[in-house]
Ligand SMILES: Nc1nc2c(ncn2[C@@H]2O[C@H](COP(=O)(O)OP(=O)(O)OP(=O)(O)O)[C@@H](O)[C@H]2O)c(=O)[nH]1
């Protein structure tokens with residue numbers, strides 16, 4: 411971990427700042443420019459940011475106009491990507507490439523640099539020579555914002571002064587974000603989750619079930635609690651934290667074990683006769699989103715394992731946070747749980763937010779021939795307890 415990524419995460423972020431992050435996520439996904447300000451040891455860095463993935467020549471030229479004639483935009487890439495482009499970058503997680511000239515840098519050439527699926531061995535032709543430099547606090551937060559937007563973690567940035575930032579925000583109606591609001595967004599947003607709807611939903615293996623939807627104040631994604639029967643609040647409650655998996659939960663993908671785990675948890679809770687809860691967390695692809703998970707699958711078909719594929723794309727092996735789960739449990743009135751899982755990080759994640767895990771209940775299902783290597787990798791490299 412570099413010093414930058416180890417920056418302390420602030421969790422008491424004003425509600426208006428959370429809404430700004432939520433709005434900026436949508437702007438970034440549309441190819442819009444946002445402004446990020448970061449401060450470390452008294453030094454202030456401000457950048458105009460555009461995501462590399464939906465980059466257009468129009469967006470790039472707007473960013474160039476913002477940067478002015480003397481400053482060239484930089485592309486911020488994951489270390490692994492820079493390495494495969496022939497750049498040694500020690501232990502920085504992300505690195506900036508600044509081309510020496512503006513001419514020749516097109517949206518397409520930058521998008522190609524950013525996409526590890528394009529299998530580039532060397533700098534694509536058409537991109538002029540340039541320099542590689544460490545990223546600053548604002549650029550680090552911009553990468554985090556791209557991750558929150560479930561885009562590839564690669565952005566194009568142009569440096570601006572704090573005065574320019576003010577002028578641009580007013581004159582061009584661009585959002586201004588503080589790096590600590592971006593870095594702390596997920597946990598701070600989880601603290602504002604509130605139940606917004608609830609209904610009885612009889613399930614195949616648990617007829618007495620209800621689904622409660624929780625929404626954060628900033629308008630971010632809803633998480634769901636599936637409550638089966640009437641679990642007692644003064645006893646440890648049997649629960650599962652289930653991260654969303656469109657492919658496994660919904661269409662029966664054999665690449666993972668999510669479908670059997672979800673249905674198995676419902677059946678096991680119902681069978682216990684004491685009730686329990688499944689928290690269905692909107693953390694598809696271990697928090698990288700469905701589109702990026704499909705990219706990770708494509709890399710796995712080229713020989714990467716499930717953890718390396720994430721890292722090749724510029725993500726951590728696991729990007730999930732557990733405060734949403736802890737917050738929903740708290741609001742439902744449960745402080746002690748028996749957790750259906752093989753993943754030790756779920757235990758420590760919940761406990762770090764004040765939930766007592768009195769027991770881990772193993773949750774293993776037979777492999778199906780397609781997911782054996784995936785399950786073995788989780789055991790060998792992610793410490794899963796099979
Ligand atoms: N990035 C990525 N995500 C994956 C892959 N395979 C499955 N997933 C996601 O991994 C998550 C699996 O979630 P869980 O089953 O809740 O968690 P787990 O870490 O396996 O832990 P337990 O099942 O509780 O033991 C889901 O969000 C899936 O979409 C993969 O190859 N890459």
Ligand SMILES: [Zn+2]
Pocket residue numbers: 655657658659666667668669
């Ligand atoms: Zn799955």
